[in-house]
Amino acid sequence: MKIVVIQGPNLNMLGVREQHIYGPMKLEQIHEQMKHFANENGIDIEFFQSNLEGEIVDRIQECLGDTHGIIINPAAYSHTSIAIRDALAAVQIPAIEVHLSNIHAREEFRQKSLTAEVCAGVVAGMGPFGYHLAMIGMTQIISEIQAAQEAEQQMQQQG
Ligand code: DQA
Numbered sequence: 001m002k003i004v005v006i007q008g009p010n011l012n013m014l015g016v017r018e019q020h021i022y023g024p025m026k027l028e029q030i031h032e033q034m035k036h037f038a039n040e041n042g043i044d045i046e047f048f049q050s051n052l053e054g055e056i057v058d059r060i061q062e063c064l065g066d067t068h069g070i071i072i073n074p075a076a077y078s079h080t081s082i083a084i085r086d087a088l089a090a091v092q093i094p095a096i097e098v099h100l101s102n103i104h105a106r107e108e109f110r111q112k113s114l115t116a117e118v119c120a121g122v123v124a125g126m127g128p129f130g131y132h133l134a135m136i137g138m139t140q141i142i143s144e145i146q147a148a149q150e151a152e153q154q155m156q157q158q159g
Helices: 027-040 053-062 075-079 082-091 129-157
Strands: 002-007 044-049 069-073 095-099 121-124
Touching: 002 027, 002 053, 002 129, 027 044, 027 129, 053 082, 069 082, 069 129, 095 129, 121 129
Parallel strands: 002 044, 002 069, 069 095, 095 121
Antiparallel strands: none
16 A cells, blocks of 8 residues: 655645744654554555645646545645645545645635645644544555455456
């Protein structure tokens, strides 16, 4: 099972930027914790961070063929990017969107996410722990998809 974690603009500044909103933890520390969970559960995991919309679109497209699930925090692009939304919809790989902060309790422009609308689920307002919750949710989603595929194969074999 392979999961790709995609982090949008300014998330490389975690631990420095607006600590009263995003907390003191650095992105590398969040990724270390995710790697630990992945290792313990036999999950292959890759991380990608970019401040550029097109690079995020490219990385989503590259998931085609070898990735079972995407965990994505598109950051500010959540609220603006039709291109990232279209890429997520195009690849048809289950995605979970994570926001460290509760975007629904913040400025009005943050309360709508264009990208969340094409995701299987959303975690918001749980801080770095939200990424852990997304990992658990993603393993469940992928297991359910694999079980459904196996059941379908069995049905076909039985004619
Ligand atoms: C964020 C929320 C966004 O509105 C903001 O632009 C970010 C971070 C979050 O994780 O809470 O950069 O995605």
